[in-house]
Amino acid sequence: MTPHTHTLAPLAPRRPAGVQPVPGQPELVLPARGPVRAGQDLITAQQARTVTEQQARHELIQHLGMPMAPDEHMDEFADHLAEETGMLYGFVNVLLADQRFVGLHNPPPDSGHLILGRTMSLEHGWCPAVVRRKKALPLYDVYASPRFSGNYVVDAVGTRSYVGTPVIHPGTGIVLCTACVTDPEPRTRKDARRILGAVKEAGRDILHTFSDTPR
Secondary structure, eight states: OOOOOOOOOOOOOOOOTTEEEETTEEEEEEEOSSOEEETTEEEOHHHHHHHHHHHHHHHHHHHHTOOSSOOHHHHHHHHHHHHHHTOSEEEEEEESSSEEEEEEEOOOTTSSSOOOOSEEOTTSSSHHHHHHHTSOEEESOGGGOHHHHTOHHHHHTOOOEEEEEEEEOTTTOOEEEEEEEEESSOOOHHHHHHHHHHHHHHHHHHHHHTSSOOO
8 A cells, every 4th residue: 555645835933922023134023012921930021032132142143153152262352352451351251141251361360369250140240231232331430330339240359340342243233242341440531431442442353253344
């Protein structure tokens, strides 16, 4: 007996409830207003939006061939950041489910300063704020900014100054990573502006490395 075979027409993808297409980018979706349910957990639209943005960032980083783990080339960027700015720590920071310092400059092991690891919670530091606002954040003295002075790293790491900028993919508007520096000493406003210029320049160099965008 000859077995019967059936060819099934492909099903059109079904959009989950509670999401809507991104204008001009129908392949992407964002949560609609109000809370949406994921499994048994109730999450807000903002939380769902954050997850969607993380997924889009992850996919774009993979497409561009950017590292998502410690990388020697990114460490060179971080070293250059610290050298150019005179700050103690330099970072190239990719924010996914956590913060990943794919590029990291630490002080010498015998300096007496804290040696940082390669990951940090999204609840700590100021890079998450840089990603959300898609704008640079110069904190010449965190104690002068009540909104930012209560951050975990102020006491845990002893950070007094931070300057960071987003590295934004021009084709999509997605923040690929941040370039930033920190130091246990405060800076003057004038010095913070100089440092910000160097950090932005490094951000442009990073973007140029992983895209066809001219500097």
